[in-house]
Amino acid sequence: MEAGLSRWVLFAIELMAGLFLLALIVLLVGGAVLYVLDRSQTGNAIRRNFPVIGRFRALFEHLGEFFRQYFFAFDRQELPFNRAERTWVYRAAENEDNTRGFGSTRDLSVEGTPFFVNAAFPELERDAVEPQPITIGPYARQPYSHAPFFNISAMSFGALSVPAVRALSRGAAKAGIWLDTGEGGLAPYHLEGGCDLVFEIGTAKYGVRTPDGKLDDARLREVCAHAQVKMVSIKLGQGAKPGKGGLLPGAKVTPEIAAIRGIPVGRDSQSPNRHPEIRNVRELLDMVAHVREVSGKPTGFKAVLGDVDWIAELCDEVWKRGIESAPDFIIVDGSEGGTGAAPQTLMEGVGLPLREALPMLVDTLIAAGLRERIRVICSGKCITAYEVAWALCMGADFVNSARGFMFALGCIQSLQCNRNTCPTGITTHDPRLQRGLVVPDKAERVANYARNVMREVGVIAHSCGLPEPRELRRWHCRVVCDDGVSRRLDALYPYPQPRMPAA
Structure with a gap:
């Protein structure tokens, strides 16, 4: 018996040695x-000079993104959202206690705090x-009164997965907030969830196009x-890519999405960079009036501001035509807004951030x-309570958030939105990855967060009396200003005197 066992041990050793040699x-x-291959190729200098070993650079560069997030970055270092901000949202979505001990880890001396x-x-x-409810669109056939000041910003079906949209719809209904459909x-x-909806008409007019x-x-x-569709928003631009239309990669254009949008299956879907029929403020007001007449619903537009001269011109045109011709609302999107896919040049270098754009818009409307008459809705990285409170102080009637609700769904900021490989199932149409997004659970998280x-x-507000x-x-x-001293917002942005009678 021992001899047989020895033979088996010897055979196992020889087999392992053979496999190792192979x-x-x-x-x-x-x-x-x-x-x-590396020495002969001409496209990569590192691999040509350091064959084989040079290949590890790309691997480590790819993995570095994840190592920095989990091991090396401090709680308040990451962008676009740091770990402290994400954790606050996660805890709010889980309805967990958000109190902290021993003081804040936030640097309260940073300019803009x-x-x-x-x-x-x-x-x-x-x-x-x-x-208290605010009425939007008093001259529309079906005005809309809405009380909650925090709502879900525009995110298209296509950019988002089926379970993500279902969870947002159900969660919005539970919290009594609206959901913007996005341009898709x-x-x-x-x-499905029964929530109030804002229908967005993008430059490609998906869903309502010839x-x-x-x-x-x-x-x-x-x-x-549909009774759930309460308002219509004409999209002129969005924060992450001002002056460029939306982009849905072909990998995300499934037969269902293609049918809803009215586009070919499997091909990149690039919207025009503006509505061809809107070339100036007069034509914008014409479009608003037309959509409001056809839909019967309050109608406004969404834009990224580079300046407010055209807003002032629009206000002058409104007074010429009559107060009823005004857009019922304006959604101002800060340049820090997010998206599933956008050119880095536009994302980082075009448009005004919300901290400048919001007071400029509000003051222009006050002066006019x-x-x-025109309700102000804002969006752009407002995911925590103090950011929303700041926007209300500055003059917004409503604050929208997209990425905040993505975090509520379970987003881990893996930055895979444009690749159809989102590990949490939010921005992918891969059924294997979508399995992780359980709709009833995530709907409850969405409602809790709101x-x-x-x-x-x-x-x-109560603390402020x-x-x-x-x-x-x-x-x-x-x-906090650049000299390290804080100043009141009304000193930095004094309320203007109306140059025309208030509507």
């Missing part, structure tokens, strides 16, 4: 082949009231016949006497 031969032959001016005698919680058309998954790319009134009327943001903005967040004004917030 692996060594394969490794050497493979290395030799790679060496020849907001401080809210607490009152000597803050509002008692028992005297606090819920945010109205999908059945938007309607075969040659023009606006199809019949299809628009059909879309807006149209601030109450509720907790609004609750904590309410806490800030106000019964509800919409009473926040610029004098309730100070911002």
Whole structure:
């Protein structure tokens, strides 16, 4: 028996030695082949000068993105959102306690840091009231009144997966907030949860287009016949790529998405960089009036500001035509806005950030006497309560967030949105990866996140001595300036005097 066992041990050793020798031969032959290939190729200098070894540079460069996120970056170092910000959202989405001990890890001396001016005698919680509804589109056949000030920004079906849209729709309904469809058309998954919807018309007019790319009134009327569609937004631009239309990579254009959008399957879908029929503010107002008439719903537009001269010109044109001709709302998107796919040049170098664009827009509308007629909605990296409170102080009626709700769905900021390889199933159409996104669970997280943001903005308002967040004004917030001293927002951005009677 011992002899038999010895033979088996000897056989196992010989087998392992043989496999090792085979692996060594394969490794050497493979290395030799790679060496020849690297030395002879002309496209990569590192691989040509350092054959085989040079290949590890690309690997380490790819892995470095993940190592920095998990092992080397401090809690407040990463961009576009640091770990502390993401953790706050995760905890809010899980409805977990967001209190902290031993002080903040945030550097409160950084230029641009907001401080809210607490009152000597803050509002008692028992005297606090819920945010009051604001009516949008009083001249539309079906005006829209909405109370929650924090809502879901534009994200298209196509850029997002089926389970992601379903979870957002259900979560929005639970929290009583609206969901912007994005420019990809109205999908059945938007309607599934029963939430209020803002239908966006992009430059390609997906979902409401004729075969040659023009606006199809019949299809628009059909879309807006849904009771859930409360408003229509004409997209002029978005923060991550001002002056360029949306891009959906061909890998994401499934047969279903192609049918909803009215485009070919499997081919890159590039929207025009503007609406061909809108060349100036007069034609913009014409389009707003036409869409409002066809849809019967409040109609406005979304834009990224480079300046506000054209907004002032638009306001002048409104007064010439009559107050009813004004857009019912303007969505101002900061240049720090995110997206699934955009050229880095536009993402990093074009358009004004929200901190400049929002007060410029609000002040232009105040000066024109149209601030109450035209509602202001803003978006651009507002994912925490103090950022939302800042926007309300600055004059926004509503604050939209996209990436905040992506974090609520479970996004880990892997930066794979444009590759159809999102590991959390949010921005991929790979069924294997979508399995990780369980709709009922994520819908609850979406609702929790929205509720907790609004609750904590309410806490800030109460600390400032106000019964509800919409009473926040610029004098309730100070911002650290370049000399390290904080100043009140109303000193940095004084409210202008109306040059025309208020509408």
